Amino acid sequence: MKKISLNDIAKQLGVSKTLVSLVLNGKAKQHRISHEVCNKVTELAKELNYKPNQIAKGLRTGKTNTIGLIIADIANPFFGKLGREIEKEAANHGYRVIFCSSDENPANSQKQIEMLQQGQVDGFIIAPPAGSENQILSLKRNRTPFVLIDRNFPDIDTNYIVVDNIQAAFDATSHLINKGYKKIACITLNVHLNNMNQRVLGYKQALIENNIPVDEELIKMMPFTHEKDDIVEAVKQLEPGNKAKVEAVFFATSKLGIMGIETLHSLGLHIPDDIAVVSFDDPDAYKISQPPVSAIAQPLQEIGQESVKVLLDLMNDNQSETKKIVLKAKFIPRRSSGA
Amino acid sequence: MKKISLNDIAKQLGVSKTLVSLVLNGKAKQHRISHEVCNKVTELAKELNYKPNQIAKGLRTGKTNTIGLIIADIANPFFGKLGREIEKEAANHGYRVIFCSSDENPANSQKQIEMLQQGQVDGFIIAPPAGSENQILSLKRNRTPFVLIDRNFPDIDTNYIVVDNIQAAFDATSHLINKGYKKIACITLNVHLNNMNQRVLGYKQALIENNIPVDEELIKMMPFTHEKDDIVEAVKQLEPGNKAKVEAVFFATSKLGIMGIETLHSLGLHIPDDIAVVSFDDPDAYKISQPPVSAIAQPLQEIGQESVKVLLDLMNDNQSETKKIVLKAKFIPRRSSGA
DNA sequence: CTATTTAGATTAAACGTTTTAGCAAAATGA
DNA sequence: TCATTTTGCTAAAACGTTTAATCTAAATAG
Structure with missing residues (x-):
């Protein structure tokens, strides 16, 4: 089935392709095309199921x-x-x-x-x-x-x-603080993206505002090509049994969060009794997780x-x-x- | 910064655009373009950072x-x-x-x-x-x-x-049967897609092969525009407290599964003690779910x-x-x- | 020395549009 | 009646490629 072009329509009607183009682009009145011809064109176009070639159009118009x-x-x-x-x-x-x-x-x-x-x-x-x-x-x-x-x-x-990444991270962290958690870790990406920086910033601001000292040991930066192993390593260091005695953790992305929570589970830790969790982003996974995960939902x-x-x-x-x-x-x- | 074309290169070198095109498409030898000219073209093209216009190319070649x-x-x-x-x-x-x-x-x-x-x-x-x-x-x-x-x-x-949807559904259902479950429900989509039909078929085949009667009451077809409410309704009918006394459920898609599991949780049902779950597809959510969800992973x-x-x-x-x-x-x- | 081949290039058409400029006939005005 | 305007339409260029067909000069063959 050969594609039909403006030319095909023009030839069949014995008119110029200019006319056909004008009519089909709704510029008939503007260019004083007679009603009669105008109708013939639109009808034939519909009958032949004409669809303008977007590539040609693109070449000519640059769009x-x-x-x-x-x-x-x-x-x-x-x-x-x-x-x-x-x-x-x-x-x-x-x-x-x-x-x-x-x-x-x-x-x-x-x-x-x-x-x-x-x-x-x-x-x-x-x-x-x-x-x-x-x-x-x-x-x-x-x-x-x-x-x-x-x-x-x-x-x-x-x-x-x-x-507003700062505000969002601030809110989530403040929430943890309000719930009584003080030893709060942050797991983020070791990557120079300002949204990531801001999330850490919001986390820190919430601590400071509540007179909780910022402990850089509790801020874990994952390589941005992070795999399961990296997260496992980082999360292990947060185990309540360790000297850090972490009570809660803020994951800066849902990818980190999902891997992290999986790890927490596999370590036999209970959320939130052993360790509380909040995370940036709100994938479906967080809704069916048991318990459901507190999250920052972006619009x-x-x-x-x-x-x-x-x-x-x-x-x-x-x-x-x-x-x-x-x-x-x-x-x-x-x-x-x-x- | 105006985009530069074949013509620009051709003019600057005082050759035809045909020549430029041939050279840049690696047809120089085939068309006996001299080495000297050939080099000049490739060099200038690189210098000007020439990138062929794909739209024009598309129009001409149809690709x-x-x-x-x-x-x-x-x-x-x-x-x-x-x-x-x-x-x-x-x-x-x-x-x-x-x-x-x-x-x-x-x-x-x-x-x-x-x-x-x-x-x-x-x-x-x-x-x-x-x-x-x-x-x-x-x-x-x-x-x-x-x-x-x-x-x-x-x-x-x-x-x-x-x-092989039949086989996959068969495997998942057989697994439930092997684990001792007999009253197994199936939640699927009310839509005439052969993959969905086959999933139900595999489910039924597993029951039959194990001498478990197929109970059509336990096969719930959701409208394909399903929302939370539909699932809630369907899942409620499966509650062990009901006469059906369902012991396990097979979700035919992960979207159904995620919503369904969320509902089971909200009804206070424990997985797998109150009701066991398997699902087609294997989203991240199933890995961090507590307990993790048995799933059919497609390649x-x-x-x-x-x-x-x-x-x-x-x-x-x-x-x-x-x-x-x-x-x-x-x-x-x-x-x-x-x- | 003429005829043919070869090397190295060019011309022009084509892809299917849009758009500018213009043309012929009809209508209007004086 | 002739000049002007209006009506309805068309020709042709252009967008940036690819490619078939040539074309010229030089080289080779007979």
């Missing part, structure tokens, strides 16, 4: 109606849910989404951006890995529309949509919608002022922290 | 190097992980992936297929929703390369990669890799014989079923 989305890992439920929201909002505006998982590796995101920049997408939504500053600067330089999500680079003036729908909207604005009228949006994340106390 | 992936929901960890494997394998072969979530709604997948067929993708990988038979037939008719995954239509001769990497390979074969040399691949899923006993 692809496609967004490039670069995240850490689509298999990670946090990014999966966020990706879904972005897909949804994009579709509402007639845009498709190409997904790329960078694995937090700047070399990967570099390749992916370059690949998609070859005329394949109109703009980017990016969760930039640590060390990708130059890529972001390069995008700015050649005026490619883009929005950062999840994290941003404080030193680079860009559009971004993030949550994924809002992040998704806003990022698409900001990007579309950007692509339409190249406004100069950058949009910096900081949303609130919500702490949900559950039984893992004695709630 | 986009893009795959359309249509699944139920990228936010569902099963599809998230599968999507990731597909993305990875596609990237290995120089292909990008456009993700579309159909929500199991055939009208959505219809729109998505039509949208992407307008010259945007070279082929499709599809988890077809119930009721999308006509779309699949239509793809066959106009010779669009595609592969089905996760489910297929037995009456339509297509390429597909699925797991996601293999499904992803095979589907991309089959599709690429299809796109390259339009072979006529359809590839039907059935992989084995692996049952993993955990404590939720007394293991």
Whole structure:
């Protein structure tokens, strides 16, 4: 079944393809095409099930109606849910989404951006890995529309949509303190992402504000390619039997949290009696966990919608002022922290 | 920063763009371009950081190097992980992936297929929703390369990669029987997908083979747009206090399982003492659940890799014989079923 | 010395659109 | 009646590639 083109319709009706194009793009009146001809065209187009070739359109107009989305890992439920929201909002505006998982590796995101920049997408939504500053600067330089999500680079003036990580971590930690826990550990990633830094910052602020000394020994930084073993090692050091006598732990990501909780269970520790737990992000796993895990839920729908909207604005009228949006994340106390 | 084209390079060197194109596509020898000129071209191309415009290339060659992936929901960890494997394998072969979530709604997948067929993708990988038979037939008719995954239509001769759902469900149910459970319920989806049908079939076969009568009352079909409430209702009917006196339950998807387990917990039921649980699919949630949930793990990497390979074969040399691949899923006993 | 081959390049068409500029006929105005 | 405007439509260029068809000059063959 050969695809039919503007030309096919034009020939069958004995008119020019210009006319057909104008009619099908709703510019008939504007160009004074007679009603009669106009109807004939639309009818035949429908009959032949004409669908404009987006590639040709893209070449001519320079628009692809496609967004490039670069995240850490689509298999990670946090990014999966966020990706879904972005897909949804994009579709509402007639845009498709190409997904790329960078694995937090700047070399990967570099390749992916370059690949998609070859005329394949109109703009980017990016969760930039640590060390990708130059890529972001390069995008700015050649005026490619883009929005950062999840994290941003404080030193680079860009559009971004993030949550208030400090506040969220502060809330979660304060909650633990209010529940009477004092020896609180923090397990985070050994990676220079400002969202991660801020989570630790919020944790520390809550301690300080409650006159609890910050013990750097209780802050465990995992390599960002962390595997089960790393977590097991870190968690073991937190065992109440150890000198640290940790009473509670704050996991800075759900991936860390899931592995960590699995480890706590396998060590025979009871949550929250032996050790209380709170975590950033709120995957399904936390809801069915026994006990359910206290978590910080990010407003994924809002992040998704806003990022698409900001990007579309950007692509339409190249406004100069950058949009910096900081949303609130919500702490949900559950039984893992004695709630 | 204006994008530079073949023409720019050609002009700067005072040669034709044909020559530049040939050189950069490695056809220099074939077309007897002199070494000298050849070098000049490659050097300048590198210097100017020339990247061919994929849209133009696509228009001319009819190839986009893009795959359309249509699944139920990228936010569902099963599809998230599968999507990731597909993305990875596609990237290995120089292909990008456009993700579309159909929500199991055939009208959505219809729109998505039509949208992407307008010259945007070279082929499709599809988890077809119930009721999308006509779309699949239509793809066959106009010779669009595609592969089905996760489910297929037995009456339509297509390429597909699925797991042996009957065997997997049989294994899981047999395991429960071996553990001494006799009153085993099955919670599945009220949807005409052959993978779902087969899961119920495997469940029944295991009962029959062990001389346990199949009780249709114990097979609960959820509407495919199921929400929490539906599950709660169904699970409540399974309470040991009820006349059914159910001892164990087999969830046919992880989404059902997660909601179901949450409900069992909220009813104050203990797993596995009050009721044992096994489930199709193996999300992270099952690993940190207390007790961990016995699950059927699908070979996601293999499904992803095979589907991309089959599709690429299809796109390259339009072979006529359809590839039907059935992989084995692996049952993993955990404590939720007394293991 | 002429005819043919070869080396090394170029021209131009094509892919399917959109869009600018313009044309001919009809209608209007003086 | 002639000039001007309006109506309805078309031609052709352009987007950046690829590729089939040529073309010229030099080299080789007879």
